[in-house]
Amino acid sequence: MSALSALETPFPTVDLDTVERNIAAMQRYCDAHGLALRAHFKAHKLPEIARMQLAAGAVGVCCQKLGEAEVLVGAGVVTDLLIAYPLIGGRKAARLTELATQGAVAVGADSEAVARELSAALAARGATAGFLVDCDTGFGRTGVQAPEDAVRLAALVTELPGLRFRGLMTHPTPPGGAAWLRAARDLLEARGLAVECVSGGGTPGATRAHESGVLTELRVGNYVFGDRRGIAAGHVHLDDCALRVRTTVVSTPTRSRAIVDAGSKTLAGDGAADGNYGLIVEHPDAVIYELSEEHGHIDVSQCNPPPALGEVVTIVPNHACATVNLHDAVALHRGADDVRFARVAARGAVR
């Protein structure tokens, strides 16, 4: 019995050889096109993998919440952190300031109120943080709504102590997004405001980022693991899926149904267009058609033979980022016998 097969189930495993290959491939793409790669920490929340990404050439790390940045700084990763999220409230401003005294940090935000509050907190301690104007280039989430709004906010930021305007960010980069960003950049430069960075994001479509002609940086995270959604979208191969969940068939009540000990508290409830909650590697014709909290409900009618009671099977989840977030630890491995555990440091309510 290998160390991997001795793991209790359900348990998430991460193949470090595959992770390294994925990191190298995305870095090669960015290098070939003169794009800076910023590693998105939210995808794995493991400082060890962030260090691998930095060693391979990433310019820095992107965080989606302050708690992630605090975990990274606590783990000694203090170089060029971007918190790509609007930080509001006095306590968050104080926490950002604390981080800014320990290393280079920047924020992305879309409002004057956030800029003024952060500026006041940073300036009071003589600290400085970079500032990227968050632009809504079509996704419809956060972000200023027009290039002129981006210029207005950037001009304010250049006047505020404690903040340094660095450029623009968006997520993802939809088809019309490049024109939006070019217009904003040109307006800014016409005003004499230097745009060091135009940052786009998202693993789907990542390898077309160079076509925009305007992005200087790519924020990506999911690519280190890959997942079933990536396979469905055509940009991930099964062999590149580094994150898998080992699970046991705990019940085979009928010929067509099997139940595994991986439900929505193990795989996350992220669905897919085809109604399948995960790819069972050993039984690719199986369909995980429903998740209870601790049960995966599987249609095995197309499997010959079907999974046996007690069999351990391996699931590639639909959404790797959401899956990792559910677990206290993952099993990092190289091959089947070199296995060790890593705490998913930044998960849970890191406040």
Added chain:
Amino acid sequence: MSALSALETPFPTVDLDTVERNIAAMQRYCDAHGLALRAHFKAHKLPEIARMQLAAGAVGVCCQKLGEAEVLVGAGVVTDLLIAYPLIGGRKAARLTELATQGAVAVGADSEAVARELSAALAARGATAGFLVDCDTGFGRTGVQAPEDAVRLAALVTELPGLRFRGLMTHPTPPGGAAWLRAARDLLEARGLAVECVSGGGTPGATRAHESGVLTELRVGNYVFGDRRGIAAGHVHLDDCALRVRTTVVSTPTRSRAIVDAGSKTLAGDGAADGNYGLIVEHPDAVIYELSEEHGHIDVSQCNPPPALGEVVTIVPNHACATVNLHDAVALHRGADDVRFARVAARGAVR
């Protein structure tokens, strides 16, 4: 500023006065109808609340995984634990045996293989666990498929050392389930096998459990918190929703859209038929129409006035059990100023 309003966001809060009221109401229902109440731990994963349920009259606690039972025993709750889940594999059998040496424990399962494996492990250490035959009375998850199958498994269990046949369990109890269970019970009694317990489960429909005429026990958990699904189903009032998530409006990019710092990693991605991911108490006309991992996307077009940038709002999530599971801690409170933190002990990959 109250202690509650001083909490960082996003953060889940639990109103203990409301929890007590919910516990008392469900206990009154069970007492009135001669049903034993078994508190389902998966809903809250907080030993403190399990103790409140036991003090109010619950006969024991139900767990959905071994790790939950281990946390309870570690916290000193050792009375009458039921692990309502098929435990397969040598390590799980050993862990169950360890629990059985520390307190009264029972399992629910649906296969001869599980019964034999657990029996061997328990008997080898002179330990005993109760055994409930898990019955599929129409839900289509785990469980034996026919009353005759229940009798066959029960008869085997009575022959196996280390196990003591206690009765039947099902989840939930669909309309045809009562007839199924009565048939199984009658067959068992005709064989001379005593059926101490017929256990049904699920908060939706809980207060109709007595109509079955066959259930002796009700396994319920969600009722301590309530949630937006319960409101939609008509069995929960907003005032009874003890679990809420405090979240901040971090962006108001357009008049019709607001973004809060509670996404699928905070609220869980459990949807609802009306496409709304949660009820915003202060703005009941708002619709959380989409969740990114750290963003809640809100349509505020029907709100007059809309939520303001920086405003802290309170969300009743769709699914309380899934929400608690995402957080390392909750803030237990009575009123707005008596606030303390409790670790969600059994969440994450408790193996």
